[in-house]
Amino acid sequence: MLLGDVFVISLRLDVHADLGTRHCFILDVELWSMDRHHPPNYDSFEFESKRTIEISLVSTNLIAASRHLFFHHSVFTVLTLSVYASLVSVLPRRKKQELDTVLDSKSRQIHLLTGYVLIQAIDSIEQFIVRNWKMGSVHFDHCNINSEIESMKSRIEYSDNPWNEIEDVAVSLSSRLSLIHNQLVQLCVGYPVISSNLLQQYRKFRAKTLAELFFYNENLSCDISVSNPIDKILSVVLKSKYIEKIPRFPIFCSEMDSCVNNWSIILEDRFIISPGAVVEITPCDMKVKCTDAGPMGDDLEPLSRGSLSGIRSCFPWLKRKTVTESPSSRCLHSVGDHRTTWAFSEDQQRSVYFSDENLNAIIDFLMTREQLKTDLQSQNLFGGFLYSEQASVLSPFVTTQTVQPTHLIVFVHGLDGTCDDLSSYQNIFRIVSDNAPQFHYLLSSANHAKTWSDIDALADNLLSEVQSHVTKFAEPPARISFVAHSLGGIIVRAAVCRKEAQEWLTSRLHCLLTINSPHLGLAYVGKSINFGIQFMQWWKQSRSIQQLSLKDEVTFYDSFLFRLSRKKTFGLFRCVLLVGTYTDSFVPFHSALLAPCKPAMKDPSALGTTYREMLTNVNNEILLTGRTTVVVRYSTLHSISSAVGNRFTGRAAHIAAVEDDTFIEKLLANSALKYFIE
Numbered sequence: 001m002l003l004g005d006v007f008v009i010s011l012r013l014d015v016h017a018d019l020g021t022r023h024c025f026i027l028d029v030e031l032w033s034m035d036r037h038h039p040p041n042y043d044s045f046e047f048e049s050k051r052t053i054e055i056s057l058v059s060t061n062l063i064a065a066s067r068h069l070f071f072h073h074s075v076f077t078v079l080t081l082s083v084y085a086s087l088v089s090v091l092p093r094r095k096k097q098e099l100d101t102v103l104d105s106k107s108r109q110i111h112l113l114t115g116y117v118l119i120q121a122i123d124s125i126e127q128f129i130v131r132n133w134k135m136g137s138v139h140f141d142h143c144n145i146n147s148e149i150e151s152m153k154s155r156i157e158y159s160d161n162p163w164n165e166i167e168d169v170a171v172s173l174s175s176r177l178s179l180i181h182n183q184l185v186q187l188c189v190g191y192p193v194i195s196s197n198l199l200q201q202y203r204k205f206r207a208k209t210l211a212e213l214f215f216y217n218e219n220l221s222c223d224i225s226v227s228n229p230i231d232k233i234l235s236v237v238l239k240s241k242y243i244e245k246i247p248r249f250p251i252f253c254s255e256m257d258s259c260v261n262n263w264s265i266i267l268e269d270r271f272i273i274s275p276g277a278v279v280e281i282t283p284c285d286m287k288v289k290c291t292d293a294g295p296m297g298d299d300l301e302p303l304s305r306g307s308l309s310g311i312r313s314c315f316p317w318l319k320r321k322t323v324t325e326s327p328s329s330r331c332l333h334s335v336g337d338h339r340t341t342w343a344f345s346e347d348q349q350r351s352v353y354f355s356d357e358n359l360n361a362i363i364d365f366l367m368t369r370e371q372l373k374t375d376l377q378s379q380n381l382f383g384g385f386l387y388s389e390q391a392s393v394l395s396p397f398v399t400t401q402t403v404q405p406t407h408l409i410v411f412v413h414g415l416d417g418t419c420d421d422l423s424s425y426q427n428i429f430r431i432v433s434d435n436a437p438q439f440h441y442l443l444s445s446a447n448h449a450k451t452w453s454d455i456d457a458l459a460d461n462l463l464s465e466v467q468s469h470v471t472k473f474a475e476p477p478a479r480i481s482f483v484a485h486s487l488g489g490i491i492v493r494a495a496v497c498r499k500e501a502q503e504w505l506t507s508r509l510h511c512l513l514t515i516n517s518p519h520l521g522l523a524y525v526g527k528s529i530n531f532g533i534q535f536m537q538w539w540k541q542s543r544s545i546q547q548l549s550l551k552d553e554v555t556f557y558d559s560f561l562f563r564l565s566r567k568k569t570f571g572l573f574r575c576v577l578l579v580g581t582y583t584d585s586f587v588p589f590h591s592a593l594l595a596p597c598k599p600a601m602k603d604p605s606a607l608g609t610t611y612r613e614m615l616t617n618v619n620n621e622i623l624l625t626g627r628t629t630v631v632v633r634y635s636t637l638h639s640i641s642s643a644v645g646n647r648f649t650g651r652a653a654h655i656a657a658v659e660d661d662t663f664i665e666k667l668l669a670n671s672a673l674k675y676f677i678e
Contacts (some may be wrong), residue, residue: 003079006189010088011057019117020083023057029079031453048072054252055083059166060120060164062086062184065250066198067206070661076660082195083251084188087121087599088181089174090114092167097466118173125180187280205249208388209258210666212246212369213237215267217384224271224619227595229584230635233381237265240372245365247358251406255429256662264656264663267382268671273281273628316675319582344444387670404438405478409508410466414486414517415544416452419445423457424661425668432669440477442469446487451487452542455560459494470504481511481573485658486587488545489517493569506572511676513577515657516584518590520614521561523549523607524599529585556610565617573623575675579634579667583653593633594618630675638663 012024029052032045049071057063063085071077092111155165188194200547215233218227237243244260254262369386376382409429411422426441433439436543446465447458482492489512495501522545523535537545546552547560556562570576579591590597600611622628638656657663 006235007143008185019059019087019114023059025057025085027053027055027367029053029069029081031077031079039056048435049077051253052257053081055085056248056250056252056253057085059087059117060124062121062124063250064128064188064198065202066195067202067249067251067253068199069253070256080195080199081159081251082188082198082622086125086177086181086183086184087117088178090118090170091174092170111170112153112189115150115169115173118170118177119148119152122177122180123185123647125177129180131169132187132191132197195383202249202251205247206257207669208247209249209389211259211386211390211670213243213265214387214666214670215265215382215384216270216387216671217268217382218270221271221273221623224623224631225596225615227590228267228269228635229381230267230589232379233267233376233638234265234582236375236379236381237372240375241368242365242372245361245368247362247365257446258662261639262662263639264660264666265637266663266667269633271633273623273630313582338463404436406440406473406475407438407479407481408440408442408466408470408477409481409483409676410442410462410492412462412482412484412488412492413447414451414488417485418448419443421658422483422485424658428532428661428664428668429673432665432673433677440473442466447491452540452544454543455487455490455494455547459498462491463495463498463505466495467504476504476508478508479510480505480508481513483513483515484517485515486517486654487548489514489519490548490564491517493564496572497564497567497569509574510574511575511577512570512573513579513672514592515579516581516587516592516654517578518548518587518591519561519578519618520565520588520595520597520611522548522586522588522591523611524590524597525588526585550607550610556606559610562610562614565614565621568621568625570618570631570659571621571628574627574629574630575678576622576628577634577672577675578632579636579657580655581653582635582637583640586651586654589635593635595633632671632675634667634671 009025013023017023026127028050030050031048033048034041034044034046038044051071053069055063058200063083066080066082069079069081071079108636152169155169167547176526217228243263246258246263248259249257252259258264343461369388373382373386409426411426413417413419413421420443423443426443429439429441442465444462446461450458450461466480470480482496484492492512492514496505522530525533531547533549536542537549543552550556550559553559578593579588580587580595582589584592588597589595590600594615596615597611600608602608622631636657638653638660640652640656
């Protein structure tokens with residue numbers, strides 16, 4: 001099959017198949033490639049990647065949908081697939097030639113249902129053609145469902161030979177259905193703009209689903225030293241049926257879409273740093289947030305349904321709130337009102353894949369989601385909201401101004417990594433930003449196979465690489481941001497505070513996104529993980545692991561990480577974004593998020609004191625620098641589908657945030673990308 005080609009797949013259902021149930025058609029789409037410098041030869045093609053899609057088939061409805069399929073390759077490869085699926089005909093078969101002259105009630109019900117299904121299928125295609133008739137010259141006589149059904153009933157009921165009448169009705173309706181299906185094919189194949197419209201509907205649908213399981217909360221800067229009860233929040237979410245009821249697109253791909261086996265939860269805590277406010281934190285101020293504090297909005301008066309102004313003031317989507325607004329005016333919402341958050345335009349509501357069954361499922365999903373929020377608030381665990389509750393999601397972050405400042409984004413891999421580790425972030429940056437011309441990308445390779453060395457040396461390598469790359473620009477980029485995984489986050493911090501960086505780099509620093517980076521070291525991990533870390537340090541004779549373990553010097557106060565915490569690193573960036581995976585066993589969750597750790601808060605030893613002072617140094621640097629305007633913590637949890645060994649050791653959770661493309665798209669599209677734009 002060639003790209004851009006059209007093909008037809010005919011399915012014959014079992015003679016006893018129930019036309020009233022939903023059927024699923026599974027299709028494997030494979031990507032094969034060959035060296036373009038070689039002569040074309042089928043034997044030269046090599047398999048690269050595969051996507052398995054599931055197409056929902058409903059006898060009464062035309063399924064007309066389009067979507068993107070992304071494949072992993074040296075670069076992202078995308079295929080656009082449009083599907084038009086419909087029942088074509090139903091032909092009754094006689095078991096015997098001589099039939100009874102009277103229909104029994106069961107046979108009558110079965111054949112009336114068959115006729116009803118055929119009429120509904122005809123009407124579904126007609127409605128689609130009516131919505132798109134301006135794009136082609138297809139004409140037909142519109143079907144009136146009620147009159148058609150009544151006519152069919154009368155013909156069968158008052159016929160002297162009902163069995164022959166049943167056959168005539170089925171053949172007549174099937175012929176009409178086949179004819180109008182051919183007209184549909186003529187319309188859709190000849191006018192690709194229809195597929196473009198369907199693709200736009202898919203993007204809106206995907207935007208909604210990507211915004212699910214993404215919780216958001218806005219906090220005061222003075223609360224930066226307070227940690228939320230993430231474990232309890234995640235426990236409540238996982239016990240609910242929220243995840244399994246997330247709506248599915250008619251062309252479903254389990255590798256790309258959120259489902260019960262492929263999901264990620266993100267809890268975003270955003271701290272706005274006010275330039276006028278001066279807040280200094282001491283080690284005594286740090287604490288783990290208790291769960292007996294009331295959630296936001298508990299002091300609000302009950303909402304009266306009779307007051308329209310009151311409703312507008314309390315329900316944010318009626319005023320099209322943006323994510324920059326304060327959450328203080330938000331309150332509990334009723335289930336009925338919450339249904340508007342999955343509302344669609346008139347064309348979408350009439351879209352062929354939003355059948356009554358699908359709409360009922362969406363309503364059930366919204367009620368489940370609202371119940372989850374109620375449970376979280378009743379237990380004083382969460383007072384924010386979900387990105388999917390906004391009136392509009394995934395608004396384009398990239399402005400339409402003709403001149404944009406050149407922005408270089410540098411991707412830095414972690415321990416024993418390669419420059420390709422963060423290629424998914426680069427690819428999805430391009431997709432979500434619509435390939436914005438101001439963005440330029442650099443996958444750092446300066447420390448390939450060197451990450452076991454001293455972090456200071458690694459920082460020098462990175463700094464030299466970025467400086468060398470900047471000299472290739474006709475004009476130096478106005479902004480430079482970093483996206484770093486694991487050890488890469490520490491390397492970036494060590495690089496930007498160099499004296500030689502002040503002349504050309506410091507003034508251009510904009511955004512820092514670190515993913516599971518051990519900013520506070522590898523202390524307070526499990527015993528087995530600690531043993532593994534020490535074994536790797538001995539085996540590789542690794543200086544960097546010594547430094548991350550706070551064992552590179554005689555005293556903790558002379559260690560590399562403690563000295564780094566006293567330097568200005570985070571405070572050089574306008575936006576600081578921290579991603580931490582709750583089940584990460586390699587890098588402690590609290591170390592990645594610069595959050596208090598319960599064992600460290602209670603530890604009277606020199607290690608506990610050092611840990612608390614490091615956290616205090618970093619938080620005070622961010623609050624008092626005068627340059628940083630926002631700090632965002634992303635607490636994440638992933639469904640792990642990798643090898644058993646990786647899940648057992650905790651490595652799967654550590655690398656999930658760089659391997660899960662759906663998570664990366666969710667993170668960038670809903671939240672993180674806007675900080676690179678601001």
